[in-house]
Amino acid sequence: MSRLKENKPLYLQIKERIEDQIVTDQLKAHDQIPSTTQLVQFYKINHLTVAKGINQLVDAGVIYKKRGVGMFVAEGAKEKLLEERKKAFVDQYVVPLIQEGDRLGFSEKEMVQLIQELKRKGRG
Template sequence: MRPTLDESKPIFQQITKMIEDDIVNGELKEGEQAPSSTQLVAYYKINPSTVLKGMNQLVDDQILYKKRGVGMFVADGARGKLLEARRQTFMEEYIGSMLQEAGRLGISTDDIYKMMEEMKRRGER
């Protein structure tokens, strides 16, 4: 769990993203129990309906499933589904806008590859 929530986005979306991040990062594995709404309510001191809204979104997206009287668990295939959705978002938000700006600046695809390799080398230092 993240130490704090912030004001930048609705809290239920932050709860959803936090659980998704735990699944993507391998901290929560398929079949494992997700943090309970009671735990999240107590930890963050937030309204139970806010937590349930975020968790129910994950159930609707088939990332979590409910076991009546036991809790919510990570669904089979949840990590793959989240990775694919995030790859698509990455392509649309980052790659798409990068290519638009490159077009405005007259930067070729080959030049973009060279820039990416340079940035990768810088990060490996």
């Protein structure tokens, strides 16, 4: 894991790092995630900060706790995260792309061709 950035709340970065590991299959259903103590020691941040990020994942049903044992990736966590991320992708990127394309006078066909061309060139 790389170091944390200063431009985003630390608890969100912890949460997103674990989500990324689930989405990329570094962590799979029922795998144990690092303990809060391990994350505190690794990132050298406050225990409450780590706990806040972890608790959001628990509340979302992405991870579950086994008292006295640890925290584990929930069944279906990857699918849940992918669904949420795809929706966020549409809202954050696709909608503004279409709106700007409309303002610039791109036709739908031109926009699709542009995306296909960029994907072929490995820029997408």
